Amino acid sequence: MEIPNPPPFVTLPSELIHHILSFLSLRDLLSLGLVNHALHEHSLEDTLYQPFVQFHVPGTTLTKPSASNWRELLKTHHPYWFISRNKIWFADSLHTGKVLIARYDPRINAIEAYALVAERRQPALTTWAWNPDAVVHTFSPRIQLDLNAPVVRLDPTAYGNATGFGIRQVQKEIPMSLYGDPPRASAGLYSRLMLTRPWPEEITDESTAIWPPLILPSSSRTINSSATQFRDENYRPSRLSELSTTTFRVRKWMEFSSRPHGISMRVGEDITTWATLPEECYTPTAQKPWQGIWCGDYASHGCEFLAIIQPDDPKPLPERAEWAMRARERQGSVSSSDSWSTAPTDAIEEQEAVHTPDVETSLADSVATLQATTPNERSPSPIPSLTEDDSAYSGRIEAIKLTGDPNIPRGEYTFIAPDIGPNGLVRVATEDMFKGARIVRSVGHIAARGFRDNDFIASQLILISHNRLAQYWETFGHVSFYERVDVDALIKVS
Numbered sequence: 001m002e003i004p005n006p007p008p009f010v011t012l013p014s015e016l017i018h019h020i021l022s023f024l025s026l027r028d029l030l031s032l033g034l035v036n037h038a039l040h041e042h043s044l045e046d047t048l049y050q051p052f053v054q055f056h057v058p059g060t061t062l063t064k065p066s067a068s069n070w071r072e073l074l075k076t077h078h079p080y081w082f083i084s085r086n087k088i089w090f091a092d093s094l095h096t097g098k099v100l101i102a103r104y105d106p107r108i109n110a111i112e113a114y115a116l117v118a119e120r121r122q123p124a125l126t127t128w129a130w131n132p133d134a135v136v137h138t139f140s141p142r143i144q145l146d147l148n149a150p151v152v153r154l155d156p157t158a159y160g161n162a163t164g165f166g167i168r169q170v171q172k173e174i175p176m177s178l179y180g181d182p183p184r185a186s187a188g189l190y191s192r193l194m195l196t197r198p199w200p201e202e203i204t205d206e207s208t209a210i211w212p213p214l215i216l217p218s219s220s221r222t223i224n225s226s227a228t229q230f231r232d233e234n235y236r237p238s239r240l241s242e243l244s245t246t247t248f249r250v251r252k253w254m255e256f257s258s259r260p261h262g263i264s265m266r267v268g269e270d271i272t273t274w275a276t277l278p279e280e281c282y283t284p285t286a287q288k289p290w291q292g293i294w295c296g297d298y299a300s301h302g303c304e305f306l307a308i309i310q311p312d313d314p315k316p317l318p319e320r321a322e323w324a325m326r327a328r329e330r331q332g333s334v335s336s337s338d339s340w341s342t343a344p345t346d347a348i349e350e351q352e353a354v355h356t357p358d359v360e361t362s363l364a365d366s367v368a369t370l371q372a373t374t375p376n377e378r379s380p381s382p383i384p385s386l387t388e389d390d391s392a393y394s395g396r397i398e399a400i401k402l403t404g405d406p407n408i409p410r411g412e413y414t415f416i417a418p419d420i421g422p423n424g425l426v427r428v429a430t431e432d433m434f435k436g437a438r439i440v441r442s443v444g445h446i447a448a449r450g451f452r453d454n455d456f457i458a459s460q461l462i463l464i465s466h467n468r469l470a471q472y473w474e475t476f477g478h479v480s481f482y483e484r485v486d487v488d489a490l491i492k493v494s
Helices: 014-021 026-030 039-041 046-056 070-076 080-087 319-331 346-353 359-374
Strands: 088-091 099-105 110-119 135-137 142-146 150-156 189-193 246-259 265-276 292-297 303-309 397-401 413-417 425-428 438-449 452-465 468-473 479-486
Touching: 014 039, 014 046, 026 039, 046 070, 080 088, 080 099, 080 110, 110 303, 319 438, 319 452, 413 452, 438 468
Parallel strands: 135 479
Antiparallel strands: 088 099, 088 265, 099 110, 110 142, 110 150, 189 246, 246 265, 292 303, 292 479, 303 397, 397 413, 413 438, 425 438, 438 452, 452 468, 468 479
């Protein structure tokens, strides 16, 4: 019998074939392996899979796995690698939220995510020469991961037999061991991870219960309200093509057992939906140097985390923010209403604690007094014109809370500087505290407890450096500070 000639491609030297295959996507590489026996053997070359694994582990250069090979390692955590690849995850937990930093730990072959926390430390009161009456406290937060227990841990034991590149059990809830080995099952604490599917954009509006909210950039969103506690299979992908790689869920509960009767009772079930941000939206560039994840000083509320974004095509300002900017132009520095609501100051917190309808008028009068005596936009130095070196000073800066408090919850604006260019410039500071910093017009978001009567008031954003900002809340005569979070330093496994 005449043996057919092999395809010319497979007659090439193996090194050249492998080099060509290195340009294929994972899907194409796996498909190529189904063509014939020769190409299947070439598709198994282990070095072809190292770039795919490394792509999902930013910030750390991996060495060859000791217990397996690159292909097996990639299969083990497929399709959950997106959790470590996206690094930053924030929760829809009511009011407060939470931020996770995700990473892959090669020492235990696990994808983990830990809560990002910050210690405010004891502040000191300082004097601002430009406005000695302003309340200015130092801010030097200690930012770290809470390594006591992960919020997410995915290791080979969690997946069971559901591993591989095919259509794995994407609807399965993955049990996570969060408290060591063996897990603390005896304490009745359980946690499972669920995959999600994107919610259709064409049926999404401001009233849709989705996460992340529309004011945060995202390539896809998912529903975060369910009458069945997300037990309905329609909430989860049925195939890999339906999988959202920008959201996931965690189901947590406690379980008590009655030993004499062998009856278990589940209580306190809680489901959290997590979302990530597109990396290009929080990565600083030469033209957008303030983009990033930041930690802010919110006085008695402690430290909170926010995303600072410099959008190319910003949405219209919220209506009350627009009113505050227009009122400022007409009357000087005033809020859009006589709101007494919160800014991040201890004094205002005390006002909230005693708020009743009977005292609202006196509190509004107190704000009016502050407005009358605070030096807002007096400029001790001429406003210089921008030069080519100042090209970064253009466009808008938006600060959106990733964590929140009872007044302004997670997923809401905390401040907006509509134009950091020449049209928004107030002055360049000459006083020692902020010397050389550009100060631009902005609006700050305030509200009473429960996010009631939310409003925007005039403020000034002080661009101290690319890693440090300050916000002068004119109405309250208070300065709060913000520090950049070094995300890349946190994802390194020490």
